[in-house]
Amino acid sequence: MASHNQSYKAGETKGRAEEKTSQAMGTMGDKAREAKEKTYETGQAAKDKAHGAAESTKEWAKESKDQTGSYMSDKAQAAREKAQSGKETTGGILEQTGEKVKSMAQGAAEAVKSTFGMAHDDDVGKEGTGSDTTTYRRG
Template sequence: MASHNQSYRAGETKGRAEEKTNETMGTMGDKAREAKEKTYETGRAAREKAHGAADSTKEWASDTAQGAREKAQSGKETTGGILEQTGEKVKSMAQGAADAVKSTFGMAQHDDEVDKDSDPTTIP
């Protein structure tokens, strides 16, 4: 009967080995699923962070561009005002010079509203 007893023990050992193998395979499968889920979550978090950074960069660029547009518009308005003032001064100086030349040659036309005392060509 020793051989029957040895067969029984061999079968029992084989059963335990299969059970241990199945437990190990199950544990390894669970760990593999956990690693897969963790990798997925890490990747998703990285994508979200990248999208957040991209959105933040877009917002910063938009704000910077808007500030530059406003500054350019302000400079344009300031320059336009300066050019307009300069143009008015040049126009006034040119009119004054033309009036002086006309007056010198006796070609000046006097309006009725002009004060004759302020006209250098009239004798008081």
């Protein structure tokens, strides 16, 4: 049988082992808590950074949209002004062309009348008739 001294030493060794185990468990618990806190902080920082990036992207997109809208509005206004100018120019050209055609038609009509002796005395020699000859009347 084991002596009283051996039992005492075994109990003492067992007590020391339990204490060391308890200390090691406490240290591991502390390390686990520190790791958990660090992981939480890292996750929170990543979340904040992602939120900031999302907000920046959102602002950039809004500014781009506003700039694009403004650009397109400016281009549309310029196109409207150019179209209006073209319309006015075309209208002026058509009006001038119409006046020239009307004048030429009147001149041609007067020339025909003059040729056939149908012109009135006051029509003879008018500008645009193309003739300053005397008119012969039938009659």
